[in-house]
Amino acid sequence: MGSVTLNKTLFSQRGLIVSCQALEDEPLHGGDTIRKMAVAAQMSGAIGIRTNGAHDIRSIKEAVDVPVIGLIKRDIPGSDIFITPTLDEVKAIVEAGADIVALDVTDREGRLDQVRELIAYAHQAGAAVMADVSTFEEGAAAERLDADYIGTTLSGYTPYSPQLEGPDFELVRRLSETVSVPVVAEGRIWTPEEAVKALEAGATYVVVGSAITRPQLITRRYVEALRKLIP
Numbered sequence: 001m002g003s004v005t006l007n008k009t010l011f012s013q014r015g016l017i018v019s020c021q022a023l024e025d026e027p028l029h030g031g032d033t034i035r036k037m038a039v040a041a042q043m044s045g046a047i048g049i050r051t052n053g054a055h056d057i058r059s060i061k062e063a064v065d066v067p068v069i070g071l072i073k074r075d076i077p078g079s080d081i082f083i084t085p086t087l088d089e090v091k092a093i094v095e096a097g098a099d100i101v102a103l104d105v106t107d108r109e110g111r112l113d114q115v116r117e118l119i120a121y122a123h124q125a126g127a128a129v130m131a132d133v134s135t136f137e138e139g140a141a142a143e144r145l146d147a148d149y150i151g152t153t154l155s156g157y158t159p160y161s162p163q164l165e166g167p168d169f170e171l172v173r174r175l176s177e178t179v180s181v182p183v184v185a186e187g188r189i190w191t192p193e194e195a196v197k198a199l200e201a202g203a204t205y206v207v208v209g210s211a212i213t214r215p216q217l218i219t220r221r222y223v224e225a226l227r228k229l230i231p
């Protein structure tokens, strides 16, 4: 029940959360580039920021006054779970000052059993939890596991979820009709029209990442579009 109180006090209203992330192999990685992206997002009305890694979480928390969703991506050999895979990452995210800890809540590798401890840790440390799921069933499980927000982040990134080119609006709609915690539409939202459609499907929040903060992917979309005329 404590988690319900938590999520009431965080975001000021429904709206856009901007995901500001650059992994080590991306051109914007390092320095204060991602922090500047977050400041720009807040300046134009983002109601929250989602970011990866203790460095960027800490740095963005100093620079913005909207809630920050933190995650730590880590590849573990032999595992497909990479968004906040273990308690070590949860501890580092909380320590860095994130308001919300985002973690994988998919039905793989016994994760639904293990994640209970991670959620409990975040809650006792005063942070809320966003469950990144890939299917309706995982979203329902996440609510039972006491997640405060359920995001469609991983739809298309598990082998058993629909492999869509665009956002999974159907998952947003089904979850929004069923669960009692806020649903976050996330993943492959590229246009303002798609963001509107996600809210119309029932999402409380919409996370947009690459379309705003990954210039190499934005550029590629233009180049590919032009290629139809200039092969």
Ligand SMILES: CC(=O)N[C@H](C=O)[C@@H](O)[C@H](O)[C@H](O)COP(=O)(O)O
Binding pocket: 019, 021, 071, 153, 154, 157, 186, 187, 188, 189, 207, 208, 209, 210, 211
């Ligand atoms: C699947 C995965 O690793 N998603 C990550 C989760 O944090 C990020 O790389 C995405 O940028 C984020 O989910 C936002 O989605 P999009 O960039 O499509 O707007």
